[in-house]
Amino acid sequence: MDNLPDFYIQKAKIELNETETRKKQSLEQFNEWLSKHPFVKKHEIDPSIIVRLFRSRKYNMDKVYENINKCIIFQKNHQELFNFNITKLLEIYDKGVILPMKIRNADGQRIIIVRNKIFDDLKSSNYDIMRMVFTVGDTISYEQETQICGVVVVMDLREISVRYIANMDVNFFANCIRYIESAGARLKQINIIGLPSIANTFLEILKTMLSQKLISRMHFFKNVQDLTKVMDVKNLPVEYGGSEDADDCLKCYREKYKESASKYAKFIESLEIDEKRMRNYEAKEMFKGVGSFRKLEID
Known part of the structure; x- marks a missing residue:
């Protein structure tokens, strides 16, 4: 192999x-x-x-x-949705909205951090968000180790605005998640930090459109401190109390990302x-x- x-x-x-x-x-x-x-x-x-x-x-x-x-x-x-503007994608990538961690966890899984607050600050559309998810996901999916062991996603929803939540289209996101799974992603965990109470309705509707197996892999944490009780801190960026430098992670994947996109x-x-x-x-x-x-x- x-x-x-x-x-x-x-x-x-x-x-x-x-x-x-x-x-x-x-x-x-x-x-x-x-x-x-x-x-x-x-x-x-x-x-x-x-x-x-x-x-x-x-x-x-x-x-x-x-x-x-x-x-x-x-x-x-x-x-x-697949009308990719590579220059624009790279500009968003460089903001660090999605961070692939360099160090795998003990099970060989790749860790992905999605920092939704940055998407919010950029006033990103639903299409911009999913284009980034698709293309970063595709980049790491070329790794044989990731194909075999899968991915752990950390969704950081802290400090997102009401506007950001209101603009989310539940049907659109459910269909995109199905597409991601069909395209070969092995989602082993989805760890969600700081889910605002205003987003609970969105989440409950979304769950009705997803498989029970995927729902069982969704875990919720109030803050980063709670997350580190179940994830090795070395697999997280410095800003989350971990040991990986976010800028280094972005630089490590940038050329791979450009080629893959x-x-x-x-x-x-x-x-x-x-x-x-x-x-x-x-x-x-x-x-x-x-x-x-x-x-x-x-x-």
Whole structure:
């Protein structure tokens, strides 16, 4: 597995049912399936993205196919959301709104800090927020270690304004979360700090649209001190009482982020879809109850 340490190789075997033979066979099976796809006419899919999807669904190929179709349909139904301006994305990235920590936790998981107060200060739109989440998430998802072990997200909601909460579209965010899961993210924990009481209604509605497994991975903390009772302090930025310098983390990932965001945009542009066939497929799947708005089961 590309010279991965034994810790990750064994974890992939035990938790994801992965072997080199299975990976090879799955890639062959996938390519055959894609060649007969009902509505994709042309594509340029990086093999590393395909393996990421295999791992996210533990090599259950039916789920892999279902998730790929969901992603493509979501992308085509929300094309304006994927109209990436790389320069603008980099400007927002440099503000430190989303911090990928350099040090993994004991389980090999990558830690992501989302500082919503900065989004608020920038008066970011819902689209700006999700574009950042998509592209930063895509950057770390190229890491084999992250594909195998997953991600721990820390959502810092302290000091966000009423305006910020009022502008949140619950349906939009629920659909984006489903897309993120379908695209191969293994969300192992979502730790939320300082949820304002005014946001409780938003959260309760959001929960009705998510799977019970994902909801069970959401944990709430009044402040950073409470968070450090369940997370190793070394995995947090200095401003949270940890040992990692936020600026160093941003610099460490900046070039990877720029490359990944560009690659993400090119992938979206490379897809050629038969729109009529896609709409027919979407209608059939929605009728069967397995369409874009079903609650996703995650691993």
